[in-house]
Amino acid sequence: MPKQEGQAGANRPRLSLHVPEPQFRPGDTVDFSYLTIPEAGAQPRPDYTSAAFETWPLCTDMIRVLGDDDLAHGPWDPRLSPEKLRELLRQMALVRAFDARMYRAQRQGKTSFYLKCTGEEATSVCATQALDFEDMIFPSYRQQGCLIARDYPVLEMVNQIYSNRADKLKGRQLPILYSAKSVNFFTISGNLATQLPQASGFAMASAIRGDSKIAAAWVGEGSSAEGDFHSALIFAAVYNAPAIFNVVNNQWAISSFSGFAGAERTSFAARAIGYGIAGLRVDGNDALAVYAAERWAADRARSNNGPTLIEFFTYRGEGHSTSDDPAVYRSAQEREEWPLGDPITRLKAHLIAIGEWSEDQHEAMDRALDEEVKEAQREAEKNGILGHGLHHPFHTMFEDVFEELPWNLEEQGRQAIRERQIKWPE
Amino acid sequence: MSTGMSPDDAPVTLAEAPARAMTMIEAINDALDTMLERDSDVVLLGQDIGYFGGVFRCTAGLQAKHGKTRVFDTPISECGIIGAAVGMCAYGLRPVPEIQFADYIYPGLDQLISEAARLRYRSAAEFIAPMTVRTPFGGGIFGGQTHSQSPEALFTHVAGLKTVVPSTPHDAKGLLIAAIEDNDPVIFFEPKRIYNGPFDGYYDRPTRPWKDHPDALVPEGYYSIPLGKARVVREGSALTILAYGTMVHVAEAVCREKGVDAEIIDLRTLVPLDIDAVENSVRKTGKCMVVHEATRTSGFGAELAALVQERCFYHLEAPIERVTGFDTPYPHSLEWAYFPGPIRVGEGIDKLLEA
Numbered sequence: 001m002p003k004q005e006g007q008a009g010a011n012r013p014r015l016s017l018h019v020p021e022p023q024f025r026p027g028d029t030v031d032f033s034y035l036t037i038p039e040a041g042a043q044p045r046p047d048y049t050s051a052a053f054e055t056w057p058l059c060t061d062m063i064r065v066l067g068d069d070d071l072a073h074g075p076w077d078p079r080l081s082p083e084k085l086r087e088l089l090r091q092m093a094l095v096r097a098f099d100a101r102m103y104r105a106q107r108q109g110k111t112s113f114y115l116k117c118t119g120e121e122a123t124s125v126c127a128t129q130a131l132d133f134e135d136m137i138f139p140s141y142r143q144q145g146c147l148i149a150r151d152y153p154v155l156e157m158v159n160q161i162y163s164n165r166a167d168k169l170k171g172r173q174l175p176i177l178y179s180a181k182s183v184n185f186f187t188i189s190g191n192l193a194t195q196l197p198q199a200s201g202f203a204m205a206s207a208i209r210g211d212s213k214i215a216a217a218w219v220g221e222g223s224s225a226e227g228d229f230h231s232a233l234i235f236a237a238v239y240n241a242p243a244i245f246n247v248v249n250n251q252w253a254i255s256s257f258s259g260f261a262g263a264e265r266t267s268f269a270a271r272a273i274g275y276g277i278a279g280l281r282v283d284g285n286d287a288l289a290v291y292a293a294e295r296w297a298a299d300r301a302r303s304n305n306g307p308t309l310i311e312f313f314t315y316r317g318e319g320h321s322t323s324d325d326p327a328v329y330r331s332a333q334e335r336e337e338w339p340l341g342d343p344i345t346r347l348k349a350h351l352i353a354i355g356e357w358s359e360d361q362h363e364a365m366d367r368a369l370d371e372e373v374k375e376a377q378r379e380a381e382k383n384g385i386l387g388h389g390l391h392h393p394f395h396t397m398f399e400d401v402f403e404e405l406p407w408n409l410e411e412q413g414r415q416a417i418r419e420r421q422i423k424w425p426e
Numbered sequence: 427m428s429t430g431m432s433p434d435d436a437p438v439t440l441a442e443a444p445a446r447a448m449t450m451i452e453a454i455n456d457a458l459d460t461m462l463e464r465d466s467d468v469v470l471l472g473q474d475i476g477y478f479g480g481v482f483r484c485t486a487g488l489q490a491k492h493g494k495t496r497v498f499d500t501p502i503s504e505c506g507i508i509g510a511a512v513g514m515c516a517y518g519l520r521p522v523p524e525i526q527f528a529d530y531i532y533p534g535l536d537q538l539i540s541e542a543a544r545l546r547y548r549s550a551a552e553f554i555a556p557m558t559v560r561t562p563f564g565g566g567i568f569g570g571q572t573h574s575q576s577p578e579a580l581f582t583h584v585a586g587l588k589t590v591v592p593s594t595p596h597d598a599k600g601l602l603i604a605a606i607e608d609n610d611p612v613i614f615f616e617p618k619r620i621y622n623g624p625f626d627g628y629y630d631r632p633t634r635p636w637k638d639h640p641d642a643l644v645p646e647g648y649y650s651i652p653l654g655k656a657r658v659v660r661e662g663s664a665l666t667i668l669a670y671g672t673m674v675h676v677a678e679a680v681c682r683e684k685g686v687d688a689e690i691i692d693l694r695t696l697v698p699l700d701i702d703a704v705e706n707s708v709r710k711t712g713k714c715m716v717v718h719e720a721t722r723t724s725g726f727g728a729e730l731a732a733l734v735q736e737r738c739f740y741h742l743e744a745p746i747e748r749v750t751g752f753d754t755p756y757p758h759s760l761e762w763a764y765f766p767g768p769i770r771v772g773e774g775i776d777k778l779l780e781a
Binding site: 197207232 | 518
């Protein structure tokens with residue numbers, strides 16, 4: 001109710017609520033000139049053993065290595081061999097080929113759901129490549145690149161997406177919520193940001209044991225608003241836990257732009273300052289910068305210098321998932337105008353610029369990768385697609401709730417089998 | 427008794443083991459000490475549990491004995507405590523987080539319900555969460571509404587989580603050891619009103635200490651009581667009383683005072699439930715009363731009443747009686763008006779006996 005004259009405080013200015021609104025909506029002309037994109041190579045690189053506060057200028061700057069001239073610049077250049085660069089390129093391209101084919105598979109009715117990471121491939125592939133294989137990955141749902149970077153079989157991924165009889169997760173999880181302990185990849189939750197305090201706990205356990213493994217977690221900028229984010233960072237800071245928190249700032253959380261996670265006020269990396277830990281803001285579409293920043297944080301964690309919060313500044317090139325149509329809430333022009341380009345295109349251009357790659361080689365690689373994914377898909381379809389009967393046996397539904405089957409689940413299992421016999425008497 | 431064998435070959439039976447009278451706090455401390463000693467994967471974490479030894483003293487002396495990286499304080503963040511424990515499980519540890527009061531656990535629910543309780547299922551057993559969340563619960567200590575709740579039904583509703591409530595020092599130690607050794611997540615509710623004595627519901631009488639109670643005798647060293655096995659507190663034929671935690675002692679006192687030949691079953695574990703013990707007793711007595719301190723609507727008593735009528739309907743001679751706390755928050759000054767004390771329990775018994 002508005003204040004009435006004569007009421008206490010009637011002469012004070014009225015309060016107003018700020019509800020964030022993105023710069024552009026469908027139909028708007030997109031102009032990203034308001035974003036500050038610093039020159040590649042211009043950012044200082046403190047030693048990884050430095051005090052946390054020395055990184056704080058880097059929380060609002062942006063670490064970039066690949067310049068407009070397609071060459072690597074400055075102290076963050078990880079100086080990777082051409083072989084390694086081609087491996088990063090190949091894995092990012094494989095992720096993109098995989099995404100394209102699985103997206104189509106969902107549209108063809110072979111599964112219920114899919115979710116691409118187009119434009120964000122570097123943030124998972126190159127970051128994972130900077131870790132040791134033994135380091136535990138605590139992913140969110142858009143980190144298929146972490147599995148590809150650890151050479152996890154594409155066939156297993158398709159089996160999971162199809163929830164077929166060869167799905168190692170027994171058809172229990174939504175497509176893309178992988179679990180892959182064999183490559184130190186933690187089971188993905190559908191509840192957001194829960195993996196963050198778990199990464200802190202894993203890192204603490206490794207430190208308790210005097211081990212050398214570290215934990216690396218990924219989270220979207222949108223779900224960094226969860227209380228789990230704070231819990232994770234306060235635990236990591238308090239115990240100086242060997243953990244890395246990668247915030248993939250792809251600008252959009254379904255239809256909510258990053259402003260609803262606080263981006264209008266400060267960067268995501270800047271939250272590190274409040275916890276007194278190291279923070280880095282990184283061009284997430286720059287494969288070399290991503291690799292270099294993650295390696296810096298890994299070296300820091302592994303040498304008992306504590307956790308790091310990294311913000312990968314990137315752009316979600318496609319919709320949130322197959323259940324989403326971004327055309328209704330954001331301008332299609334955004335992706336074209338995105339000032340940091342595309343991570344695959346940029347690394348490819350770099351390799352060509354240093355004389356280690358060619359357009360022909362790239363085309364041949366793309367064809368081979370598409371064939372590789374197609375072959376895995378064909379193989380997976382022999383094990384069934386979603387809803388075509390080739391799922392796991394009924395009783396598996398009741399297994400793994402507990403280590404042992406309690407009496408109530410035994411009874412309910414019998415009920416399920418009875419229902420099945422009524423539905424399909426043969 | 428001498429068996430002539432080494433202790434490793436033939437452990438003495440529980441009844442033969444050297445024992446001493448303990449409070450429930452000492453018994454819990456002893457269980458934690460035993461498991462820290464036996465299993466290097468066991469770590470304790472929680473608010474104020476380290477140097478100080480916990481607000482109820484359950485972890486007193488354990489940090490000094492086992493070291494700061496086995497027993498340590500945490501930030502005031504239940505989400506962080508349980509979330510970190512899940513991550514420790516992923517590493518291979520067997521954490522025993524303490525939540526200072528069960529009333530404080532809600533910020534940690536997502537980590538417990540969506541994560542710890544679901545890891546085994548969602549990863550097809552690639553990852554498991556063998557953690558035991560210890561937490562004091564229940565009223566009767568003038569804790570007001572944020573230090574008195576009995577939220578067990580929120581947890582028994584969760585697929586993949588076990589729920590345990592001891593009622594004596596002897597059981598507290600054995601059940602806690604079993605919970606820690608269990609490969610599934612367990613929530614272990616400690617009825618704080620009976621930490622120091624077997625409170626019988628007569629708040630206006632002097633409280634008895636544990637030392638004179640037969641179940642305060644706690645065997646030394648390692649032993650475990652299997653989860654999912656109820657205890658017959660007293661055999662009887664007039665009616666069956668299903669209870670757990672503090673209410674076991676209240677029910678026992680009322681039956682003693684009234685001279686009622688009730689069979690009292692201490693459930694000890696709510697999930698998994700010892701359904702055989704429940705069925706056998708109700709079939710024998712034909713009458714059943716369920717008792718808990720928690721609020722009534724959708725309480726665990728409703729589940730028990732449903733199970734009893736599904737399985738024992740034709741043996742029942744009277745409607746199942748539910749005696750519970752009221753459907754209000756736990757009031758501070760009127761906590762004894764809330765508490766299902768001897769009058770409420772007695773009326774329930776009378777009703778069943780008259781039926």
